[in-house]
Amino acid sequence: MIxxxxxxxxxxxxxxxxxxxxxxAGCSRPDSNKALTIAVNAGVEGSALKAAARxxxxxxxxxxxxxxxxxxxxxxKESLDLQSxxxxxxxxxxDDPWFPKLVADGGxxxxxxxxxxxxxxxxxxxxxxxxxxxxLPYVGNSQLFFYRKDLFDRYKLGAPDHWQKVLEDGKTIGxxxxxxxYVMRAxxxxxxxxxxxxxxWAFGGDIFDPQGRPNLASPEAIDxxxxxxxxxxxxxPGYAGFNAAEVSAQLLQGTAAMSINWPAWIAAMDDPxxxxxxxxxxxAPMPSARMPGVAELGAWLVAVPAASPHRDAAFDxxxxxxxxxxxxxxxLRGNPPTRRSVFQSPNLKKNFRAFPAQxxxxxxARPRPRTTQWNEIENAFGVSLSQANSGAASPEEAMQRANxxxxxxxxxxx
Amino acid sequence: MTRRxxxxxxxxxxxxxxxxxxxxxxxxxxxxxxxxxxxxFTIAHYARLFQDRLFSVxxxxxxxxxxxxxxxxxxxxxxxxxxxxxxxxxxxLIRVGLLAPMLLPPVVxxxxxxxxxxxxxxxxxxxxxxxxxxxxxxxxxxxxTSAMLSVILVDVxxxxxxxxxxxxxxxxxxxxxxxxxxxxxxxxxxQTLRDVILPLLKPVILLALLLRSMDLxxxxxxxxxxxxxxxxxxxxxxxxxxxxxxxxxxxxGYAAAMSFVGLLITMLAARGLLRLTVAVPAEPxxxxxxxxxxKLS
Amino acid sequence: xxxxxxxxxxxxxxxxxxxxxxxxxxxxxxxxxDQFASPPLWFSFTPTLRHYSAIFxxxxxxxxxxxxxxxxxxxxxxxxxxxxxxxxxxxxFPWPHDWARGIGFWILSNRxxxxxxxxxxxxxxxxxxxxxxxxxxxxxxxxALNLPFVVWMxxxxxxxxxKEIEEAALLDGESRIGVLLRIVLPLVRPxxxxxxxxxxxxxxxxxLFALILSxxxxxxxxxxxxxxxxxxxxxxxxxxxxxxxxxxxxxxIFAAAAQRYFVRGLSLxxxxx
Numbered sequence: 001m002i003x004x005x006x007x008x009x010x011x012x013x014x015x016x017x018x019x020x021x022x023x024x025a026g027c028s029r030p031d032s033n034k035a036l037t038i039a040v041n042a043g044v045e046g047s048a049l050k051a052a053a054r055x056x057x058x059x060x061x062x063x064x065x066x067x068x069x070x071x072x073x074x075x076x077k078e079s080l081d082l083q084s085x086x087x088x089x090x091x092x093x094x095d096d097p098w099f100p101k102l103v104a105d106g107g108x109x110x111x112x113x114x115x116x117x118x119x120x121x122x123x124x125x126x127x128x129x130x131x132x133x134x135x136l137p138y139v140g141n142s143q144l145f146f147y148r149k150d151l152f153d154r155y156k157l158g159a160p161d162h163w164q165k166v167l168e169d170g171k172t173i174g175x176x177x178x179x180x181x182y183v184m185r186a187x188x189x190x191x192x193x194x195x196x197x198x199x200x201w202a203f204g205g206d207i208f209d210p211q212g213r214p215n216l217a218s219p220e221a222i223d224x225x226x227x228x229x230x231x232x233x234x235x236x237p238g239y240a241g242f243n244a245a246e247v248s249a250q251l252l253q254g255t256a257a258m259s260i261n262w263p264a265w266i267a268a269m270d271d272p273x274x275x276x277x278x279x280x281x282x283x284a285p286m287p288s289a290r291m292p293g294v295a296e297l298g299a300w301l302v303a304v305p306a307a308s309p310h311r312d313a314a315f316d317x318x319x320x321x322x323x324x325x326x327x328x329x330x331x332l333r334g335n336p337p338t339r340r341s342v343f344q345s346p347n348l349k350k351n352f353r354a355f356p357a358q359x360x361x362x363x364x365a366r367p368r369p370r371t372t373q374w375n376e377i378e379n380a381f382g383v384s385l386s387q388a389n390s391g392a393a394s395p396e397e398a399m400q401r402a403n404x405x406x407x408x409x410x411x412x413x414x
Numbered sequence: 415m416t417r418r419x420x421x422x423x424x425x426x427x428x429x430x431x432x433x434x435x436x437x438x439x440x441x442x443x444x445x446x447x448x449x450x451x452x453x454x455f456t457i458a459h460y461a462r463l464f465q466d467r468l469f470s471v472x473x474x475x476x477x478x479x480x481x482x483x484x485x486x487x488x489x490x491x492x493x494x495x496x497x498x499x500x501x502x503x504x505x506x507l508i509r510v511g512l513l514a515p516m517l518l519p520p521v522v523x524x525x526x527x528x529x530x531x532x533x534x535x536x537x538x539x540x541x542x543x544x545x546x547x548x549x550x551x552x553x554x555x556x557x558x559t560s561a562m563l564s565v566i567l568v569d570v571x572x573x574x575x576x577x578x579x580x581x582x583x584x585x586x587x588x589x590x591x592x593x594x595x596x597x598x599x600x601x602x603x604x605q606t607l608r609d610v611i612l613p614l615l616k617p618v619i620l621l622a623l624l625l626r627s628m629d630l631x632x633x634x635x636x637x638x639x640x641x642x643x644x645x646x647x648x649x650x651x652x653x654x655x656x657x658x659x660x661x662x663x664x665x666x667g668y669a670a671a672m673s674f675v676g677l678l679i680t681m682l683a684a685r686g687l688l689r690l691t692v693a694v695p696a697e698p699x700x701x702x703x704x705x706x707x708x709k710l711s
Numbered sequence: 712x713x714x715x716x717x718x719x720x721x722x723x724x725x726x727x728x729x730x731x732x733x734x735x736x737x738x739x740x741x742x743x744x745d746q747f748a749s750p751p752l753w754f755s756f757t758p759t760l761r762h763y764s765a766i767f768x769x770x771x772x773x774x775x776x777x778x779x780x781x782x783x784x785x786x787x788x789x790x791x792x793x794x795x796x797x798x799x800x801x802x803x804f805p806w807p808h809d810w811a812r813g814i815g816f817w818i819l820s821n822r823x824x825x826x827x828x829x830x831x832x833x834x835x836x837x838x839x840x841x842x843x844x845x846x847x848x849x850x851x852x853x854x855a856l857n858l859p860f861v862v863w864m865x866x867x868x869x870x871x872x873x874k875e876i877e878e879a880a881l882l883d884g885e886s887r888i889g890v891l892l893r894i895v896l897p898l899v900r901p902x903x904x905x906x907x908x909x910x911x912x913x914x915x916x917x918x919l920f921a922l923i924l925s926x927x928x929x930x931x932x933x934x935x936x937x938x939x940x941x942x943x944x945x946x947x948x949x950x951x952x953x954x955x956x957x958x959x960x961x962x963x964i965f966a967a968a969a970q971r972y973f974v975r976g977l978s979l980x981x982x983x984x
Binding site: 420421422423424425426428429430432433436437439440441443444447494497498500501502504508511512513514515517518519520521522524525526527529530534535537540541543544571575628631632634635638639653656657660661666669670673674676677680681684 | 810
């Protein structure tokens with residue numbers, strides 16, 4: 001076998017090697033009659049789209065390949081594909097803050113027709129760039145406040161509608177029940193930023209001021225971070241390294257009383273095979289502080305890359321998957337919808353007790369800043385937040401540093 | 415005469431061209447990318463390196479990681495090599511067992527240690543609880559200071575066997591005469607170790623340190639899978655930061671500049687170590703490595 | 712030192728090296744309820760093969776496994792086919808000055824390039840060659856990874872051979888290629904086999920290139936597949952451990968096969984790490 005391989009390569013030198021490779025390439029190219037390749041987030045949000053894709057494939061008699069990628073490198077994969085026009089994916093599922101960057105690189109195809117008015121305005125807004133829509137909203141995630149209704153009742157505490165009350169009630173319940181009063185995630189990057197934004201907004205701060213300048217060194221922002229660190233004292237140790245999985249595990253195991261979480265997890269919380277506390281968690285809007293509470297929008301969108309070799313089929317699929325009937329199916333699979341009609345469908349409302357709260361939160365949800373630099377900003381910001389929470393920096397230092405770094409990031413992108 | 419093409423070249427050419435295509439070209443390309451931005455030629459990426467706090471943090475931590483892991487692995491590896499070498503029976507079996515961790519895919523090592531470190535469900539805290547230790551504050555990979563220690567421990571677990579392997583080879587290559595002579599002179603164990611064994615091992619020791627430090631300075635896989643650089647930036651390393659900059663922030667120019675500087679530092683470190691190696695009055699380690707195939711059985 | 716003390720220490724070290732691997736295996740064989748039992752269950756649990764059947768019925772894992780097999784085998788064969796003649800050429804031909812040594816070192820130094828440094832240009836290069844997300848692209852980069860090692864190892868093995876047999880054959884009118892195939896090859900076969908095993912291990916374990924150069928399941932290898940379990944939201948410990956065990960087995964089998972050559976192979980093999 002070895003004889004056979006090296007004789008030609010010896011004789012023809014370089015060309016021999018390349019011929020071997022080209023031959024290999026011929027044998028191992030993925031077959032081209034596959035009609036649609038779909039990149040989805042590995043996890044609750046992606047599995048509904050995966051199921052829908054299978055059904056659509058049978059319906060249209062088309063082959064489907066679903067690529068499930070973990071959140072930690074979904075963006076990298078999609079961005080590399082879009083930037084280098086490799087056309088590996090026909091449909092991508094994307095987190096809404098990635099949208100400006102992916103559109104700016106010219107990687108997404110504009111929608112052939114405008115989305116209908118049944119989609120909630122807050123979720124449509126993040127699919128638009130200038131005059132065009134480039135994506136359809138698929139998952140209507142906006143943060144909800146999860147709390148243990150049974151424990152709040154036991155200690156005769158009213159709903160946690162104010163952050164100060166969250167802290168005090170957390171201490172009361174934590175001490176009484178020997179559990180953690182609160183649980184949050186402050187791992188650097190997406191996690192820390194996501195759990196901090198509602199605090200920042202409730203304390204009257206924001207990442208940028210109205211003129212678009214970074215504004216994290218403001219007293220409001222520093223106070224918000226100080227408060228986050230206070231909350232950390234009633235959170236499980238090590239929360240500065242937590243991601244969504246750890247937070248949800250604490251709730252499911254009944255070892256924490258409150259947290260910010262996504263509606264996509266509601267189904268798991270009520271599923272007795274996964275949860276020790278089915279039916280005992282209530283879902284409320286974000287608590288207020290100096291300002292009314294605001295939830296962060298975390299919508300998942302579906303879009304068609306410009307380099308997709310099967311754009312027509314891809315558009316056919318994403319319009320189909322987001323139509324009211326399919327979105328109802330997705331809702332039954334645990335995905336929060338983006339259509340008003342689905343939220344208000346009497347059949348679904350029966351099964352999904354949190355729908356009214358979800359709809360209210362989603363309509364008022366605020367997106368993260370729409371900037372092409374979001375990933376880098378989120379990284380710098382997240383590292384600072386995580387450091388403050390792990391005790392490696394004071395809140396003042398952390399916020400001033402984040403502000404300086406975000407300023408530098410914007411400076412460089414000019 | 416010397417103008418003639420050496421006849422061996424045709425034999426070497428295929429290999430050389432494949433390597434040139436896959437290493438020289440990439441380096442040149444990287445150089446070009448590191449010196450351009452959207453507007454053309456620039457040295458801004460290099461200039462930025464000097465002000466980038468995250469880069470200096472990552473560089474500092476990479477060095478810390480490499481230094482601590484290297485020291486631990488060396489001393490553990492040496493101790494084990496001497497210990498196992500002095501056993502009368504069962505050496506071969508113990509050696510094979512000790513080598514297992516270094517063969518595993520780094521991804522599998524990361525999986526194993528996730529199972530072990532998980533603060534609530536992991537076996538480490540489970541065992542500590544069994545011993546009556548309060549583990550609530552033992553968060554391993556998610557603690558501010560423990561995270562670094564935890565990832566270093568994984569490296570030590572996986573790569574001490576490598577040190578052990580090289581040093582065992584070195585020990586077995588030591589001829590019997592000087593050891594015999596030391597014994598006749600009445601030298602004790604420690605004296606023999608200091609005056610005879612270690613000097614003879616020096617080339618192998620330096621080779622082992624060189625190879626390990628190159629790997630340690632580029633550490634990526636385990637940290638990527640265990641902590642992604644967190645919490646905060648407690649376990650951020652240069653490789654991780656380059657990866658993020660290129661593939662998450664899509665800033666290939668800056669990533670390329672960092673790659674170059676990182677490569678330069680690694681090369682200088684290697685050169686320094688090689689110098690040391692060559693200065694040793696024994697045959698260069700590369701040569702000695704070729705001559706001794708040590709059988710484990 | 713007392714002998715018994717020495718043995719105790721050696722067995723403690725052995726336990727430290729092997730216990731984590733053993734733990735992985737037990738988790739992969741435990742039902743969920745036993746996985747997180749406190750105190751941990753080391754020996755007494757009801758074993759189940761459920762997690763193994765789960766990963767193999769999940770069609771993607773079979774695909775990853777097949778991809779890994781194809782990539783490591785092809786890259787090893789090509790690296791040997793290119794590396795053996797190169798090593799022969801370096802050893803057995805007259806070179807002016809210090810060329811042979813210089814070329815040898817240059818080839819070896821390629822092994823020292825950190826993958827993170829070359830991955831960006833390689834990605835762009837493979838895109839131009841339309842080899843992204845293909846097994847052949849991965850084969851190509853793994854060849855580059857292993858080739859220096861093959862040349863370096865085979866050089867040593869060929870140097871160890873007596874020159875006289877080859878010279879006699881050349882005098883008998885045998886061509887150089889004939890000498891390499893009919894005389895050198897049979898003599899270095901054990902060394903070649905050992906080298907092949909180490910190349911297989913390196914290619915099998917390789918992570919970063921496979922992570923970045925693959926886009927769909929058709930080009931993902933086992934380490935990439937496992938990594939997506941590790942970083943996922945909801946971690947399935949059982950499936951992840953079973954996948955880990957399956958990924959580890961071939962490596963341990965390869966290594967057992969080439970046990971005799973551990974030192975020479977792994978010490979240089981570790982240049983890549």
